[in-house]
Amino acid sequence: xxxxxxxxxxxxxxxxxxxxxxxxxxxxxxxxxxxxxxxxxxxxxxxxxxxxxxxxxxxxxxxxxxxxxxxxxxxxxxxxxxxxxxxxxxxxxxxxxxxxxxxxxxxxxxxxxxxxxxxxxxxxxxxxxxxxxxxxxxxxxxxxxxxxxxxxxxxxxxxxxxxxxxxxxxxxxxxxxxxxxxxxxxxxxxxxxxxxxxxxxxxxxxxxxxxxxxxxxxxxxxxxxxxxxxxxxxxxxxxxxxxxxxxxxxxxxxxxxxxxxxxxxxxxxxxxxxxxxxxxxxxxxxxxxxxxxxxxxxxxxxxxxxxxxxxxxxxxxxxxxxxxxxxxxxxxxxxxxx
Numbered sequence: 001x002x003x004x005x006x007x008x009x010x011x012x013x014x015x016x017x018x019x020x021x022x023x024x025x026x027x028x029x030x031x032x033x034x035x036x037x038x039x040x041x042x043x044x045x046x047x048x049x050x051x052x053x054x055x056x057x058x059x060x061x062x063x064x065x066x067x068x069x070x071x072x073x074x075x076x077x078x079x080x081x082x083x084x085x086x087x088x089x090x091x092x093x094x095x096x097x098x099x100x101x102x103x104x105x106x107x108x109x110x111x112x113x114x115x116x117x118x119x120x121x122x123x124x125x126x127x128x129x130x131x132x133x134x135x136x137x138x139x140x141x142x143x144x145x146x147x148x149x150x151x152x153x154x155x156x157x158x159x160x161x162x163x164x165x166x167x168x169x170x171x172x173x174x175x176x177x178x179x180x181x182x183x184x185x186x187x188x189x190x191x192x193x194x195x196x197x198x199x200x201x202x203x204x205x206x207x208x209x210x211x212x213x214x215x216x217x218x219x220x221x222x223x224x225x226x227x228x229x230x231x232x233x234x235x236x237x238x239x240x241x242x243x244x245x246x247x248x249x250x251x252x253x254x255x256x257x258x259x260x261x262x263x264x265x266x267x268x269x270x271x272x273x274x275x276x277x278x279x280x281x282x283x284x285x286x287x288x289x290x291x292x293x294x295x296x297x298x299x300x301x302x303x304x305x306x307x308x309x310x311x312x313x314x315x316x317x318x319x320x321x322x323x324x325x326x327x328x329x330x331x332x333x334x335x336x337x338x
Contacts, residue, residue, distance in 0.1 A: 003121070040115075305326040
């Protein structure tokens with residue numbers, strides 16, 4: 001089958017590889033759509049921390065925001081899965097440790113991460129093998145575009161839940177990329193007054209096109225009381241800025257990751273009596289994201305600017321937007337396309 005393979009920083013191509021075989025408890029999925037995210041870009045550039053920690057190595061097959069159809073079953077898998085449209089959890093815990101048994105497989109010390117950690121092949125390929133326990137069935141109202149937005153949506157929904165927003169609360173989202181905009185969409189659906197802070201004029205104009213009026217740069221951010229500040233950026237300075245901006249007694253949520261360490265003064269955290277929440281993984285938010293997409297309560301499809309085939313993946317990772325792409329921040333790959 002065809003698969004996209006990164007062999008070194010800046011070096012990648014579509015290769016012929018052996019198709020996956022469903023082992024016991026696994027299924028094979030024909031992949032229909034894959035989202036490309038910042039983690040994938042970091043593997044392409046060589047900046048991904050897992051590469052430096054020895055937790056991942058080249059060659060690597062990336063892709064963890066995916067949807068497709070189950071076409072083969074391994075031993076012990078219920079036949080009802082055959083032909084089902086699905087997406088799946090990125091985090092594959094060992095299933096037997098203390099964390100996994102308490103429903104925290106996404107922070108299992110021994111976990112694999114699809115297309116990221118432990119050499120588990122990713123979804124930027126014609127087919128993908130994954131454990132059946134990681135699957136989520138998709139209703140007909142969740143099409144392929146939405147299916148590939150479930151994983152980032154789960155992260156965003158968890159961030160909103162972590163903010164503990166009440167209707168009428170004022171929330172500030174730092175970062176107007178895919179995760180920041182998804183957070184804004186979920187927070188608005190829950191009745192919050194949503195503000196976004198970003199940098200580029202293109203991203204801010206696009207946020208306004210989605211109906212958000214409170215869109216700012218750091219320079220013109222109004223002096224307002226924010227009941228929650230959610231950092232969805234990759235700027236090392238913004239975690240501390242989030243703490244400065246949030247109201248005493250309220251919440252800051254950290255879902256973005258910077259390439260260098262961020263410094264937060266815990267004296268400020270304590271003296272303002274602020275609750276800080278860290279978010280890793282979409283796992284506990286996947287079902288909620290699917291339900292909100294299925295009902296139409298949140299529709300993030302406009303965020304997808306273009307869809308290319310496997311052969312167009314390298315250009316996307318190199319920072320080049322496809323000709324004719326829209327203004328949205330998200331780019332998708334359909335492995336069925338030439």
